[in-house]
Amino acid sequence: MHSSADAQLVHTLAHQLDRAACEGIAMAQISAHHILSIEDAYRVQQALVARREDRGERRIDVKMGFTSIAKMAQMGVHDQIIGTLTDAMFIADHGSMCLDAYIHPRCEPEIAFLLKKDLKQNITLEEAIDAIQAIAPAIEIIDSRYEEFRFSLADVIADNASSAAFVIGEWVSSPCRISQVDVELLIDGEVSQSGSTEDVLGNPVQALVAAARLAAISGRPLKSGDLLLTGAATVAIALQPGMHIQASFAGVGNVNFNVAS
């Protein structure tokens, strides 16, 4: 076991995670061989995202993870995390994805925010509300690069918070009542999961407060024009070929995609 990550180890781990994602082949948990601090895990994440940028991908979204009890309990971790989504991960509403490129992808319903202000590290709930230009229904597709979709907190941070793909529906301008919107995840028209945006830290705007803090600490503060996925309100569901997935947010809208058969 090693206790701190030098630059070479950070580089090697980012390379291994990137290769697992590109080849669609799961790897052993980093924590089986190395003890990574949370700071070192974010250094690996940054190196991993930098590899994507070197290939021409653009950061377009920030995502929060583990903002609901349902997700923390499903994955056995108990702290919020932040990750980066790029343009290559974007799937259009009513679009489709093919599972071939992924390892064991799952989907989960989330609220997305579009920001109209730059944000400092510590903001109040009111400042967060003020910074929201529009909200949209969204689905995140996560795909852990680790065997059996199992990880420690440092493992999943290093793996860019399991980020794989995302779908965003139509933006609506008024962020009213956002703290109590009923959420449903439908698979082939049947309700698979249901919850409320209240399950996301009591109010998804709190996920923005947390994201502002984590983003500033990670050296890339949130800016006007950024998108944020606030974290799933329900557990994630494994994707199968041919599935039609819809996330529905009462009074906000729906978002859909298909898994190719």
Ligand code: OOG
């Ligand atoms: C990590 C990502 C968590 C969320 O919405 O809570 C996340 C995972 O569950 O693999 O995206």
Ligand code: MG
């Ligand atoms: Mg998520």
